[in-house]
Amino acid sequence: MKILYFAWLRERIGHAEDTIDPPDSVTTIGEMTEYLAGLSPAHQRAFANRDAIKTALDQVFAPPETPLGDARELAYFPPFTGG
């Protein structure tokens, strides 16, 4: 599964993308977040403040309890500041 990071999350992790083949125990976005936070000290720092992070599954907003299902892309980002 492709994991994408944007804005300060990308900066803190040090790269924009991970490709993850998660263990069977990871079935939801929230479980994936826990798994990613354990990948490296940089990931752990990036995910420290979970409340400030939003997620989109296959480019659609999705809360932590959402099942990953057959989705191909999971994105992590702070709230939007465009315009």
Added chain:
Amino acid sequence: MPRIIVGPADFDPGTALATLEADAGAVASFIGIVRGIADNRPLTALTLEHYPGMTEQALATIANTAMIRWRLLDCLIIHRTGRLEPGARIVLAAAASAHRGDAIEAMTFLIDWLKTDAPFWKHEEFRDGTARWVAPRETDQSARDRWIEQ
């Protein structure tokens, strides 16, 4: 059909708005410009990061919502990406209608919603060498939410 353009290229407002004018009695538009000062500090650049794919979808959803909610003939959103310097155009949101009321309200809705509901992130570089990611503002969220309460 609403039109959505996302990318680094600058745009000419006159040319862009002229495409909305056919058969319309009213065209309302908003243009966002990079400010030279942020929090009383001189800014050297503003970089807009976005989520290619999701950005276009999100903007199309916002534009289609406006087309349903107001009597519009057309609407247009242009949003630039990448590193921009003070004075550069960032965004254009415009709506065309037979009458000004619908055009003005719909244009305001477009800009209020694209600030909070489209995946863009602003990064500021200051003349003193520091940089920061722009934090979301409560006023932007309340400007968005007023369209729900009505």
